[in-house]
Amino acid sequence: MDERKLLIKENLKKIMASLPDGVTLLGASKTVPAEYINFAADCGLKVIGENRVNELLSKYDDIDKEKLEIHFIGQLQTNKVKYIIDKVSLIHSVDSLRLAEEISRRAVAKGLLMPVLVEINIGGEESKGGILPEEAEAFIKKISLLEGIRVEGIMAIPPKCDEEHKNIEIYQKLSKIFIDIKAQNVDNVNMRILSVGMSGDWETAVEHGSNMVRIGSGIFGSRIYN
Numbered sequence: 172m173d174e175r176k177l178l179i180k181e182n183l184k185k186i187m188a189s190l191p192d193g194v195t196l197l198g199a200s201k202t203v204p205a206e207y208i209n210f211a212a213d214c215g216l217k218v219i220g221e222n223r224v225n226e227l228l229s230k231y232d233d234i235d236k237e238k239l240e241i242h243f244i245g246q247l248q249t250n251k252v253k254y255i256i257d258k259v260s261l262i263h264s265v266d267s268l269r270l271a272e273e274i275s276r277r278a279v280a281k282g283l284l285m286p287v288l289v290e291i292n293i294g295g296e297e298s299k300g301g302i303l304p305e306e307a308e309a310f311i312k313k314i315s316l317l318e319g320i321r322v323e324g325i326m327a328i329p330p331k332c333d334e335e336h337k338n339i340e341i342y343q344k345l346s347k348i349f350i351d352i353k354a355q356n357v358d359n360v361n362m363r364i365l366s367v368g369m370s371g372d373w374e375t376a377v378e379h380g381s382n383m384v385r386i387g388s389g390i391f392g393s394r395i396y397n
C-alpha cells in the first residue's frame with residue numbers, strides 16, 4: 172500500500188478511537204485527490220468537506236458518494252451557489268444575507284431544503300468572513316424566514332492563539348451562542364450542529380461542546396499545493 176494510504180489509515184484509526192460518541196468527523200479534503208478521499212471512506216470516514224467550488228466539481232464524479240456525504244466548508248461566492256446546490260448536503264459557511272438569499276432561491280428552484288450553518292467570526296477578526304457574535308442571533312432569525320433553507324447550527328474558525336487561556340474563552344463564547352440560540356426554539360431553526368475544531372485544536376473544541384470537527388492535515392497529511 173502506498174505511504175499516504177498507510178498514513179490516512181493510521182490517522183483515522185487514532186482519531187476515530189478518541190472521538191466521543193455524538194461528534195461527527197469531517198475530513199477536510201481540499202487538495203486531496205479522489206483516490207485518497209475514497210480510501211479514507213473505505214477506512215470508515217463518512218463525511219468530507221470541500222473548500223472550493225471548482226475543486227469540488229472537478230473531483231465530484233470520482234468521489235464515492237455511496238459512502239461519503241459531501242459538505243461545503245469554504246467561503247462561497249454567491250454566483251457559484253448554483254453549481255453546488257444539488258451536490259452537497261450541508262453548507263457550513265453562510266456569512267451574508269445575500270448568500271443566504273441566493274441559496275434559498277436556488278434550493279427552491281430545485282425543490283430542495285438546504286441545510287446550512289452560519290459562520291461566526293468568533294474572534295472578530297477583520298481578515299475573516301463570518302457574522303459577528305453580537306449579530307448572530309438576529310442574523311439567524313432573519314434567514315430562518317427564507318424558504319428552501321434550514322439553519323442547522325453554527326460554524327467557526329477560531330483565531331490562532333498561543334495563550335491557551337484566551338482561546339478557551341473563545342470556545343466558551345461560541346458554545347454559549349449555540350446554546351442560547353438553541354434554547355429559543357426559533358421556527359425553522361434546528362440548532363444541532365456546532366462545527367468547530369481542526370487538526371490543531373479539535374480536542375479543545377470538543378471539550379467545549381463542538382459536535383463536528385473538520386480535520387484535514389491530521390487525516391490526509393500535509394497539503395501539497397501546486
Ligand SMILES: *Cc1c(COP(=O)(O)O)cnc(C)c1O
Pocket residue numbers: 199201222244245328369370371385386387388389
Ligand atoms: C482546511 C480546513 C480545515 C482543516 O484544516 P486542518 O488544519 O488541515 O485540519 C477545516 N476547516 C476549514 C474551513 C478548512 O478550510
